[in-house]
Amino acid sequence: MQLDLDGRIARIEEALANDASPWDDEETERARAEIRAIENRRAIAGGHVVAALVGGTGSGKSSLFNCLTGTELADAGALRPTTEAATAFTWGEPARTLTNYLGIERERVTSHTTELERAHEKALEDLVLLDLPDHDSVKDAHSGLVDSLLPLVDVLVWVVDPQKYADHILHSRYLAKMRRRADAMVIVMNHIDRVPEARREALLADLAGVLELDGLLGVPILATSAETGEGIDELRRLLAKANAEPSMVERTASAELDAVVAKLKEKLSDTDSPVTPQLVNDTASELVTACGVDAVIDALGHAISHPRDASVPPSQSPSYATVAAVGSTWAMRAQSELPQVWADRVDDAMPGVKDLGDDVHTAVRAVDRPPLRDGLTRFLQIAWIALFVVGVGLTIASLANWLAIPLAVGIALLVAGAVAFIAAAVHRSARARKAPKEYYDNVLACVRTVVEDKLVQPTLDVLADHEALRAKLR
Ligand SMILES: Nc1nc2c(ncn2[C@@H]2O[C@H](COP(=O)(O)OP(=O)(O)OP(=O)(O)O)[C@@H](O)[C@H]2O)c(=O)[nH]1
Ligand SMILES: [Mg+2]
Incomplete structure (x- = not known):
């Protein structure tokens, strides 16, 4: 009976020859020499x-x-x-x-x-x-x-x-x-x-x-x-x-291969990818905040419920320092358990601060803001004014006997006008809560796309190389 040492040796050699190999020439040569020695000993016993x-x-x-x-x-x-x-x-x-x-x-x-x-x-x-x-x-x-x-x-x-x-x-x-x-x-x-x-x-x-x-x-x-x-x-x-x-020789060779692999693994991490949906979301929301979107959201809420004195500030281009801080927090978390050589590769794959900031701001600006008044708001507003005006007119005309219309018609229109007024107010305040949130979610989704493109994907590319080597040495 034989252990699958040939397969293991082939995988280790593939890892050593891989373009993404993190091992320097000396380490690679040492591992190859050790494997050659193991193979020679195995060849003697021939299984x-x-x-x-x-x-x-x-x-x-x-x-x-x-x-x-x-x-x-x-x-x-x-x-x-x-x-x-x-x-x-x-x-x-x-x-x-x-x-x-x-x-x-x-x-x-x-x-x-x-x-x-x-x-x-x-x-x-x-x-x-x-x-x-x-x-x-x-x-x-x-x-x-x-x-x-x-x-x-x-x-x-x-x-x-x-x-x-x-x-x-x-x-x-x-x-x-x-x-x-x-x-x-x-x-x-x-x-x-x-x-x-x-x-x-x-x-x-x-x-x-x-x-x-x-x-x-x-x-x-x-x-x-x-x-x-x-x-x-x-x-x-x-x-x-x-x-x-x-055989003893195979078991010894297996233990010796374990030692070769353990040495190589010093340049690989044992922990799984630190890039989690939570980390992506946190990073995107920090960048959204850096664009002043929180102030836009507050102003939108106020403007929807009080459209008359509406003034909503524009989003801002995020400051260089903030984007730099968010970028380096990302890199730090993504590298947390990685040996230095991989951490350096993640760093190299990161975008420039200006590049990232510009893309984030472009994404924020591309999101349409909700209108201060939507169709229903306008309809209810026209309805309650019209019902009030007509209701008042008919009530006066009926009281003054100018028209042969029962008083109840005018009063019914006034009541309908009041209902439309209240409905308009309720709808406005409901929108004032909901529309800024929807806007925020849209902005966040667009910024998350930038984060995925500029931070996540380059990091995952590095981690995929790391994982491929890790799999070969498993
Ligand atoms: N009765 C009996 N005789 C045995 C037994 N095993 C070996 N012999 C005899 O003991 C003598 C020595 O046996 P070997 O097989 O040559 O012993 P060895 O260990 O090879 O000896 P060296 O080659 O000198 O190291 C021979 O005459 C065998 O026939 C046994 O189990 N019972
Ligand atoms: Mg003998």
């Missing part, structure tokens, strides 16, 4: 999970190797030490790069490339199993092998025999280095067929105690016999389980 049989001479490493692989490849025998050079076996294609790197002789590298038919073989596909000489021989003859092997190994199968396990475990150079990787280790008590059934439990408990003294807690212990096959299936299952996980 293989690696298991190695280690332990003292005669413990049965080679015999277990032959049992597990179903071959007679490893030299097993009664003469001590038997195995003088490491042997490798792969279920599937041979892992040449890996075995070359470990210095394993070509003729000692074998694989099983025919169809892996049996279920347990399929589960071991691509696993590399190594049979090593006993640890003292390794130390003398190939001292580099252990050091090269340990960072690559996923499962260290430590083979002990019932006689000498304490010595072998306690004085091992492997164990000192592997202590922090107890999860990658399994202890195999081989030759279990030689131990009477009744003694086995005590023997394994004693082994567990020795391991505990050595600080190896929670390491699985298996009892096996290469002679009778006891425990071999369980050992195979354990190897298959490790084979189903990403």
Whole structure:
């Protein structure tokens, strides 16, 4: 099993090559060099999970190797030490790069490339199993092998025999280095067929105690016999389980990539876009205020309810200082969590103060003001005057008996005139509240368009570049 490291590496490289890259040449080069080193290490292991049989001479490493692989490849025998050079076996294609790197002789590298038919073989596909000489021989003859092997190994199968396990475990150079990787280790008590059934439990408990003294807690212990096959299936299952996980090399590479990304992310922000509708609205309304629209609104309200003494001031061109302040508040909020390089880009994308001020004022002036009197106001005004005049005339004519019209007609017209008068006043005051607000909303909408055009869009363009890089490094 592999982590998607190729995909991750490709995305990081795309980010480094991106036109909007915030990293300087030195940072880019360093990241690329680190990625190259990671790739080289990965190429050695080639995605293989690696298991190695280690332990003292005669413990049965080679015999277990032959049992597990179903071959007679490893030299097993009664003469001590038997195995003088490491042997490798792969279920599937041979892992040449890996075995070359470990210095394993070509003729000692074998694989099983025919169809892996049996279920347990399929589960071991691509696993590399190594049979090593006993640890003292390794130390003398190939001292580099252990050091090269340990960072690559996923499962260290430590083979002990019932006689000498304490010595072998306690004085091992492997164990000192592997202590922090107890999860990658399994202890195999081989030759279990030689131990009477009744003694086995005590023997394994004693082994567990020795391991505990050595600080190896929670390491699985298996009892096996290469002679009778006891425990071999369980050992195979354990190897298959490790084979189903990403290899140590892949996990290490993944952690190393995390470190490369973490360094690159110092020039990216973790927080989401600070440009919110609220910020856009606040900025637009500050600019509207800067154009003196508040005074226009107040005057409009008064003029609509008192059209006779109406005087509504014009909007003003906003002052340079105010527009500059609004612009820099915008930039400051938009940049709040951004690293400097991005904050500078937002600054560069901002319009000139005069440019922004002129556009805002043009937008304000383009909005039509509401008329002081609308159609209904005029109609009601004419209606109440006409009804009053005619009503007064008819009432007088009726009282003076100039016309044969009932008095009630004149009075009804006077009442209708009064109703029209009151309706005109109510309508005026309702308009005095509503029309300036509508005007303000229209002005605000037009200024918001300018803000979106001049401030929001350029900022979002910068943030989109930032987000694109962030997505690649996720
Ligand atoms: N009875 C019994 N004999 C075993 C068992 N495993 C290995 N042997 C025998 O023990 C002897 C040593 O086995 P090897 O497999 O060569 O041991 P090794 O750990 O590879 O030894 P070196 O290569 O010297 O490090 C051989 O004669 C094996 O047949 C076992 O589980 N039970
Ligand atoms: Mg051997």
